[in-house]
Amino acid sequence: MTTIPVKQTNPDHGDAVESDNHEIHGDFRLFGLATFLVADGMTFAGFFAAYLTFKAVNPLPAGAVYELELPLPILNTILLLVSSATFHRAGQALHSGAMQRCRRWLLITAALGLAFLVSQMVEYFTLPFGLADNLYASTFYAATGFHGLHVTLGALMILIVWWQARSNGGRINSSNAFPLEAAELYWHFVDGIWVILFVILYLL
Amino acid sequence: MLLVLGGMWVGQNINLLPVDASVNAPIYDELFQVLFTIGTVLFVGIVGLLVFSLIRFRRRSDQIGDGIAIEGNLPLEIFWTAVPAVVVLFVGLYSYDIYDRMGGMVPLAHDHMDGAHEERVWGGISSGSVQAGEIGNALPIDVTAMQFAFLFHYPDGDIISGELHVPAGRPITLRMEAKDVIHAFWVPEFRLKQDVIPGQPTQLSFTPTRPGRYPIVCAELCGPYHGGMRSTVVVEEQDAWDAWFSSNAKTDAANT
Amino acid sequence: MTIALQPETGTERPPRLQPTGWLRYFSFSVDHKVIGLQYLVCGFLFYLIGGALAGAIRTELASPVADFMPRDVYNQVLTLHGTVMIFLWIVPVVNGAFGNYLIPFYVGARDMAFPRLNAVAFWLIPPAGLLLISSYFLTGAAQSGWTAYPPLSITTPATGQIIWILSVLLLGGSSIFGGINFIATILKLRRPGLKLMQLPMYCWAMLGTSILVVLSTPVLAGTLVLLSFDIVAHTGFFNPTLGGNVVVYQHLFWFYSHPAVYIMVLPAFGLVSEILPVHARKPLFGYTTMVYSIMAIVGLGLIVWAHHMFTSGTPPWMRLFFTIATAFIAVPTGIKFFNWLATLWGGRISLNSAMLFSCGFIVNFVLGGITGVALAQVPFDIHVHDTYFVVAHFHYIVFGGSVFVIFASIYHWYPKFTGRMLNEHLGRLHFALTFIGFNLCFGPQHWLGLNGMPRRVAEYDPQFTLINQISSVGALLMAISTLPFLWNVIQSAFAGQRAGDNPWNALTPEWLTSSPPPVENWVGEAPLVEEPYGFGIPAEAFDLAAASGRDLWSSGK
Numbered sequence A: 001m002t003t004i005p006v007k008q009t010n011p012d013h014g015d016a017v018e019s020d021n022h023e024i025h026g027d028f029r030l031f032g033l034a035t036f037l038v039a040d041g042m043t044f045a046g047f048f049a050a051y052l053t054f055k056a057v058n059p060l061p062a063g064a065v066y067e068l069e070l071p072l073p074i075l076n077t078i079l080l081l082v083s084s085a086t087f088h089r090a091g092q093a094l095h096s097g098a099m100q101r102c103r104r105w106l107l108i109t110a111a112l113g114l115a116f117l118v119s120q121m122v123e124y125f126t127l128p129f130g131l132a133d134n135l136y137a138s139t140f141y142a143a144t145g146f147h148g149l150h151v152t153l154g155a156l157m158i159l160i161v162w163w164q165a166r167s168n169g170g171r172i173n174s175s176n177a178f179p180l181e182a183a184e185l186y187w188h189f190v191d192g193i194w195v196i197l198f199v200i201l202y203l204l
Numbered sequence B: 001m002l003l004v005l006g007g008m009w010v011g012q013n014i015n016l017l018p019v020d021a022s023v024n025a026p027i028y029d030e031l032f033q034v035l036f037t038i039g040t041v042l043f044v045g046i047v048g049l050l051v052f053s054l055i056r057f058r059r060r061s062d063q064i065g066d067g068i069a070i071e072g073n074l075p076l077e078i079f080w081t082a083v084p085a086v087v088v089l090f091v092g093l094y095s096y097d098i099y100d101r102m103g104g105m106v107p108l109a110h111d112h113m114d115g116a117h118e119e120r121v122w123g124g125i126s127s128g129s130v131q132a133g134e135i136g137n138a139l140p141i142d143v144t145a146m147q148f149a150f151l152f153h154y155p156d157g158d159i160i161s162g163e164l165h166v167p168a169g170r171p172i173t174l175r176m177e178a179k180d181v182i183h184a185f186w187v188p189e190f191r192l193k194q195d196v197i198p199g200q201p202t203q204l205s206f207t208p209t210r211p212g213r214y215p216i217v218c219a220e221l222c223g224p225y226h227g228g229m230r231s232t233v234v235v236e237e238q239d240a241w242d243a244w245f246s247s248n249a250k251t252d253a254a255n256t
Numbered sequence C: 001m002t003i004a005l006q007p008e009t010g011t012e013r014p015p016r017l018q019p020t021g022w023l024r025y026f027s028f029s030v031d032h033k034v035i036g037l038q039y040l041v042c043g044f045l046f047y048l049i050g051g052a053l054a055g056a057i058r059t060e061l062a063s064p065v066a067d068f069m070p071r072d073v074y075n076q077v078l079t080l081h082g083t084v085m086i087f088l089w090i091v092p093v094v095n096g097a098f099g100n101y102l103i104p105f106y107v108g109a110r111d112m113a114f115p116r117l118n119a120v121a122f123w124l125i126p127p128a129g130l131l132l133i134s135s136y137f138l139t140g141a142a143q144s145g146w147t148a149y150p151p152l153s154i155t156t157p158a159t160g161q162i163i164w165i166l167s168v169l170l171l172g173g174s175s176i177f178g179g180i181n182f183i184a185t186i187l188k189l190r191r192p193g194l195k196l197m198q199l200p201m202y203c204w205a206m207l208g209t210s211i212l213v214v215l216s217t218p219v220l221a222g223t224l225v226l227l228s229f230d231i232v233a234h235t236g237f238f239n240p241t242l243g244g245n246v247v248v249y250q251h252l253f254w255f256y257s258h259p260a261v262y263i264m265v266l267p268a269f270g271l272v273s274e275i276l277p278v279h280a281r282k283p284l285f286g287y288t289t290m291v292y293s294i295m296a297i298v299g300l301g302l303i304v305w306a307h308h309m310f311t312s313g314t315p316p317w318m319r320l321f322f323t324i325a326t327a328f329i330a331v332p333t334g335i336k337f338f339n340w341l342a343t344l345w346g347g348r349i350s351l352n353s354a355m356l357f358s359c360g361f362i363v364n365f366v367l368g369g370i371t372g373v374a375l376a377q378v379p380f381d382i383h384v385h386d387t388y389f390v391v392a393h394f395h396y397i398v399f400g401g402s403v404f405v406i407f408a409s410i411y412h413w414y415p416k417f418t419g420r421m422l423n424e425h426l427g428r429l430h431f432a433l434t435f436i437g438f439n440l441c442f443g444p445q446h447w448l449g450l451n452g453m454p455r456r457v458a459e460y461d462p463q464f465t466l467i468n469q470i471s472s473v474g475a476l477l478m479a480i481s482t483l484p485f486l487w488n489v490i491q492s493a494f495a496g497q498r499a500g501d502n503p504w505n506a507l508t509p510e511w512l513t514s515s516p517p518p519v520e521n522w523v524g525e526a527p528l529v530e531e532p533y534g535f536g537i538p539a540e541a542f543d544l545a546a547a548s549g550r551d552l553w554s555s556g557k
């Protein structure tokens, strides 16, 4: 697709997505994304509420296995928290125009995300219970699985951003930072959800 | 004033409910009357005001131009915030009182009617609501709901029946559980309903008063024959019930 | 991911590379007005389908035995009726149709904040709807009611239920996208100089509604995903034989579905607030309290869900809390009604179809609200829960409320959509038939419920036959009432009296442009409307010369 700047006759031109005038409109695209993340967060809230209610009122039947180990999830938490910081670094680098540095931080972030996914997989395969074994197990897999889906999507996004931030022909640079900012907001959100999930599923 | 009197009259004199056949039914009807009265007053008042405005302020053919520019009136707005709030609060407290009198506020956890029933009761009207002196006298019955019938089991005489037979004037405690999907046990003449849930036993306590045969209706969609899932509760005088009981009892347990 | 730009031609105001003329209504148009009308027409088609299903239900219930259709088909029809009416007719029309058409005008924008997303949101609806309906013909539709309570929904035929879940998920997604778009448009896209407290009331209603959509719809989506796991992967979230808890589903479901009733009715409140002042020629009474009451309804609406579960085995403290919270919702709702009455008071009311439908709405909704407060009282509800009394209550609210407002709005904005007027005589005939038919159909159902008729049954105690037949006659009248309406809408599109730009002399911004409006809403700059309800003459100077409020408009900066 070609990019022909739209001549804006009017500052309140509503057609933001089709204009490149992002100084004015960038903030409401991020705002829209933030609204979406609120919605997304409510889905998690629903899962957490269900899990806590089950825990409170439905004791496990005798013989059912539901045990979680802590080391891997703690590692996972650290991976994600660090990746939030590295993404933040990438954003800073972008704004100061240091594209090379930005891309390096992006790669590190993506790698941390992938490491998280791998370690999560390892956890899944070593857990002593399966998806349909009992109520807690099912809810555990539903919540962590849904979160893992988010991480997968996020990692893909980071790789796309990384590709688009290349110096020849990429679309992302310090004057068009929105895609990176959007991915960053999303990534922080996914990390934040993980922390809540960690507390509720593993610690409580 | 006239409106309020009219509303009271309507509330007192128009009866939309079936006959009363349990101790809590007249209590319920009391609440119904109050709600019906308030509702009628409000409805007639608001609709009256609306119709009056539509007629009084309709645009005549010789009129052009706008109405008066009033954009609000704070005291008036506060007034019609406060009045409904008070009415609603009154209704809430009153219905709380009614519910308390029906036994609904007795916590289910403190359910000590019978040592054997240590299992968790998830909802309903607790047997703890039965008058202290009567507790020993309460008649326990197990209710099983399934697609598409109710089964009643009397632990005392080990009777299994498709119809619920109960003696008038004696407190009854139903312990209910469903086999497959959610059903609901409803006797309109008792003004009582409780879902019967698979995996979560519920309880319903009441005291029937008026002898007769009343429908038991399943009120929760439970499958194709949901509409046909009905049974009968037979409220009998004590003697008649005793006779029914002893002719059906398998064990010769003394009539508790 | 990135911002793809459409190639644009180099004219002054570049038109998009999209079909024009009638074809654009079948295209992936990003024009908010086209999308609005797409929502409206599509919703109305589904309304006809839902209405036909209702007709089948009332035919079955004309006799106390199940003789018109097999019992499982009856449950499928019932489920489809509820789902279609809620998710494919009322929600898309009061939000999507009027929201998309009006909100950009009201905030002084040329389109919604995210036009592309907007089109996506609309185009999710027809496939979802067709999927839902085709399930009836392919495999048999879901049979567990629009509430899909497990374990019934787990044990009835799986394919129908899964298709139902899929299509509700799509519709929920559409609704969330729409909600995000409305929030961004209202908060971020306002014309410079336009303050929040100057917005027409419908904007506030849509803001409140969209907040509810964003907060509650995802919970439904998550819940339905869990339910589908129970069906296809044999997990046991809501399956008691596997240790699950069926009541948790009900909590999660109603956490969405009580707000959903406000998603259906808050926009209707907003639309009525636009219509009444214009036809009564008076300012909207109590603007500020209206805004606060909308926000109060949003807040309270999120914490009342368990009033649908008073017989589900909820503990006493929960019943008490939800009774009080629910009853208090009546207070902000009451404020709005008194404000509307005060708006009419002292006006110069034109008794046209739009006004009649709005007043019909007030009458019906007041009754539905009163029965609602009664239902909020646990002891009262224990008797009538899941009976025809509840059926009557919510039809007074969703049909007598929302649907009446949709019709009022069509009479009010049709001239804007098409540039032509609807025929008044047919409109009044439509109103009379609908109002009488509606009350005949649903009024007697209160009595049925009080006296022992449960809801969702195909057969009933013969003592209720007469009242059910009366109700069915009312339904027939309502079906007939759509005929003059359909004729009116179609005939007037071609031969209706020309409306001019502003036939009602209204002051809200959508009327300050041509009818129908140009692609980007205004030639030149959007007007700044600081007083959308600046009707009327100060009480002292009742001057007939100031016939319209045109002098009150201040356009430009």
Ligand code: HEM
Residues within 6 Å of the ligand: C147, C260, C261, C262, C264, C265, C307, C308, C326, C327, C329, C330, C333, C368, C369, C370, C371, C372, C373, C374, C375, C376, C377, C381, C384, C385, C386, C390, C393, C394, C397, C398, C401
């Ligand atoms: C004054 C405000 C209202 C109150 C206090 C209220 C209260 C209630 C209560 C307590 C129930 C549960 C009855 C039962 O199942 O036993 C109920 C059912 C229902 N209400 Fe309302 N309501 C109000 C307004 C509304 C509004 C505005 C709508 C929709 C626009 C609505 C739609 C419904 C629906 C659809 C149901 C039945 C749901 C079902 O079981 O399928 N209500 N209402």
Ligand SMILES: [Cu+2]
Residues within 6 Å of the ligand: B146, B147, B148, B182, B183, B184, B218, B219, B220, B221, B222, B226, B229
């Ligand atoms: Cu049943």
Ligand SMILES: [Cu+2]
Residues within 6 Å of the ligand: C257, C258, C261, C304, C305, C307, C308
């Ligand atoms: Cu509700």
